[in-house]
Amino acid sequence: MMQKEKKTVTDFQEKVYAAVKRIPQGKVTTYKLLAKEVRCKSSQAVGQALKRNPFAPMVPCHRVILSDLSIGGFAGQTHGEEITRKQMLLKQEGILFDNGKLCDIGQIHYS
DNA sequence: TCTGTGACCGCTG
DNA sequence: ACAGCGGCCACAG
Incomplete structure (x- = not known):
């Protein structure tokens, strides 16, 4: 039998974090693509999950x-x-931004 | 149970 | 190129 545990994180969030962790280093993805991974039609919900990201250093949310x-x-x-900090983190990953926009489009991790 | 809000997306003017 | 508007899903209070 399945005892109901009080999970602070929902299945949806776990799914999102799992997808983010799947992102290889030196690559980035978009909220929409990520939403597709979790079978979610709304990328906004994905953004909320990352904002509430309880696994801050565990999930490379800066790659999104x-x-x-x-x-x-x-x-x-x-x-x-x-935001500038995020940009710097991406720079260390080899991802450069130009005027707030991704410079290397080929670095996007497509599903 | 209902409402508001959000690290968003896409179209239209 | 920029601004406004609605739609979409999930979560918190």
């Missing part, structure tokens, strides 16, 4: 960007120094 190839958000902010 907008479908518009823009940097997106980070640390719960859509703009600010934290």
Whole structure:
């Protein structure tokens, strides 16, 4: 029998985190693509999962960007120094941004 | 149970 | 190129 445990994280979130962890280093993905991985029609729900990301250092949420190839958000902010931090993290992964847009389109991890 | 909100997406003007 | 609007799903209070 399945005892109901009080899970702070829902199955949906686990699915999202699993997909993010699947992203190879030096590559990026978009919320929409990620949503596709979890069979979700809304990428916004995916964004919420990352925002609430309880596995901050465990999940490379900085590898997730907008479908518009823009940097997106980070640390719960859509703009600010934290965003610059995200850009720097990506730079260390070998991913460069140009004027807030992804420079190397070929670095996107397609499903 | 209902409502508001969000690290979004796409179209239209 | 930019701004506005609606739609979409999941979560918190």
